[in-house]
Amino acid sequence: MKVMDIKPPTPRQADSDGHSATFGQHPASPSHWIFMGMKDGGIDFAASVPCINLQELLTMVEADPEIRFVPVTREEEGVGICAGAFLGGLRPALLMQNSGLGNSINALASLDQLYGLPLLMIISHRGSSGEKISGQIPMGRLTAPLLDALGIPSWTPRPQQARSFVAHAAAAAWERGTLAAVLLDLDFWKGI
Amino acid sequence: MVAGQAVRQKALLVCNIGYPSRELYAVYDRPENFYMLGSMGLASSIGLGLALASGRRVFVIDGDGSVLMNLGTLATIAHHAPSGYLLIILDNCSYGSTGCQLTCTAQKTDLVQMARAAGVEEVGQAATSEELRRSLDRSGVLVVRVEPGNAEVPIIPLSPLQIRDRFTSCLPTRTG
Numbered sequence: 162m163k164v165m166d167i168k169p170p171t172p173r174q175a176d177s178d179g180h181s182a183t184f185g186q187h188p189a190s191p192s193h194w195i196f197m198g199m200k201d202g203g204i205d206f207a208a209s210v211p212c213i214n215l216q217e218l219l220t221m222v223e224a225d226p227e228i229r230f231v232p233v234t235r236e237e238e239g240v241g242i243c244a245g246a247f248l249g250g251l252r253p254a255l256l257m258q259n260s261g262l263g264n265s266i267n268a269l270a271s272l273d274q275l276y277g278l279p280l281l282m283i284i285s286h287r288g289s290s291g292e293k294i295s296g297q298i299p300m301g302r303l304t305a306p307l308l309d310a311l312g313i314p315s316w317t318p319r320p321q322q323a324r325s326f327v328a329h330a331a332a333a334a335w336e337r338g339t340l341a342a343v344l345l346d347l348d349f350w351k352g353i
Numbered sequence: 354m355v356a357g358q359a360v361r362q363k364a365l366l367v368c369n370i371g372y373p374s375r376e377l378y379a380v381y382d383r384p385e386n387f388y389m390l391g392s393m394g395l396a397s398s399i400g401l402g403l404a405l406a407s408g409r410r411v412f413v414i415d416g417d418g419s420v421l422m423n424l425g426t427l428a429t430i431a432h433h434a435p436s437g438y439l440l441i442i443l444d445n446c447s448y449g450s451t452g453c454q455l456t457c458t459a460q461k462t463d464l465v466q467m468a469r470a471a472g473v474e475e476v477g478q479a480a481t482s483e484e485l486r487r488s489l490d491r492s493g494v495l496v497v498r499v500e501p502g503n504a505e506v507p508i509i510p511l512s513p514l515q516i517r518d519r520f521t522s523c524l525p526t527r528t529g
Contacts, residue, residue, distance in 0.1 A: 206406060208402075229406070231401075231402075231429065232429075233425070234429060235423075235425050237395070237423070238395070238425055238429065239398075240392075240398075241395030241397075241399045241401075241402065241423075242398045242405075244395075244398075244399050245367070245398065245399040245401060245402025245403035245404070245405075246405060246406040247402075247406075248403050248406070248407075248521060248524070249402065249405070249406025249407035249409075249524065250406055250407060250524055250525065251406040268392045268395055271390070271392045272389075272391055272392035272395060272399075275391050276513045276514065276516065276517045277513070277514055277517060
């Protein structure tokens with residue numbers, strides 16, 4: 162099933178909209194682009210289960226006074242907390258590894274989709290090309306088919322596209338009251 | 354009694370899937386009630402996100418089987434729940450909506466001790482109506498021992514979107 166009828170935004174140059182491609186004296190990292198996309202998308206609530214590739218992003222989110230940050234014990238729990246946060250008036254994001262997508266299927270379907278509750282999912286896609294850990298391969302392979310089966314649109318940006326793709330995915334979720342996923346594969350974290 | 358207190362305290366009320374929601378709808382429906390129709394185990398989590406986002410008084414009516422399905426919630430509540438949050442676990446030692454199969458609380462498992470061990474500072478328990486009445490001003494986790502059994506009540510006639518829209522209409526208009 163092909164559900165992505167929203168066209169990905171045209172990738173923009175790092176500084177085409179007046180934003181600097183650097184943060185202080187340091188070049189922007191892949192995590193910075195995601196974070197800026199979350200800010201552009203109005204995210205003010207985040208739940209997370211860690212992944213090694215998300216660690217820099219999680220530190221940024223936790224340090225932001227405008228984002229209420231709740232580390233959770235399991236991704237499905239995070240889906241519930243984010244649903245409550247949306248009902249309470251905030252714009253939630255769930256940050257997790259793709260293994261957690263498998264832990265969340267029932268809640269995504271019978272809570273978020275049933276009630277029309279939007280959620281932006283920022284997903285570290287392990288088991289993608291270059292994966293060295295065999296245990297990550299099965300869910301790595303199943304991630305895109307699971308999202309398709311659930312009818313969840315997804316975007317897989319390169320680092321310089323991440324800011325606009327994340328903001329776009331968030332806007333799509335809020336406008337339609339649906340789920341939206343941004344998949345960040347292993348190359349993404351290498352800056353490729 | 355919980356519903357009555359929710360009204361008096363102007364509390365939002367998240368209610369667990371199955372007979373608890375059906376019974377609540379039958380005895381005390383109000384727009385501030387969020388009835389769960391799926392996602393078993395997540396009542397406490399939905400209520401927690403709601404309390405954090407809204408700053409409102411929030412009651413959650415949950416069950417022993419559902420809390421056992423999402424035990425990590427007790428640790429998250431311990432670390433993040435605001436003072437307005439109260440998780441009320443109706444412990445009937447059974448999966449009441451599916452034929453009253455026993456849960457582990459029927460034998461060795463003690464949810465009061467588990468909540469304390471998870472780090473929840475305020476953990477209450479009630480076994481009588483009077484104890485329950487006195488406990489509903491608290492925050493944290495409240496474990497209420499109840500008998501198994503369901504009332505003969507119909508399925509809630511509201512659609513999920515109606516439940517959502519009624520509920521969010523009770524909250525200030527979202528910004529942005």
